[in-house]
Amino acid sequence: MRILIGAILLLIIFILAVWSLLLIWDINILQGIDVKRALLTLGLFVIYVVILLTLGAFFFNTGQRAYDRSQGRIAHPKVVDRVR
Numbered sequence: 001m002r003i004l005i006g007a008i009l010l011l012i013i014f015i016l017a018v019w020s021l022l023l024i025w026d027i028n029i030l031q032g033i034d035v036k037r038a039l040l041t042l043g044l045f046v047i048y049v050v051i052l053l054t055l056g057a058f059f060f061n062t063g064q065r066a067y068d069r070s071q072g073r074i075a076h077p078k079v080v081d082r083v084r
Contacts, residue, residue, distance in 0.1 A: 022029060
């Protein structure tokens with residue numbers, strides 16, 4: 001989790017550094033309409049990913065079949081006998 005947060009933080013710092021350098025040279029790549037469209041696209045993408053992950057977990061959940069319920073209250077993985 002620390003690596004993910006660190007990577008996101010480094011990415012944000014890098015983007016801000018590039019953006020500030022472009023502002024020094026009076027290069028404006030972020031115009032109002034582009035930012036609005038980009039945020040709308042990103043928002044819709046996040047919503048669709050959450051919906052797909054939720055439906056995938058609902059329909060394809062195999063977590064309960066992988067544990068042996070006869071071993072008590074602690075989750076024990078099923079032992080698979082391998083034939084050689």
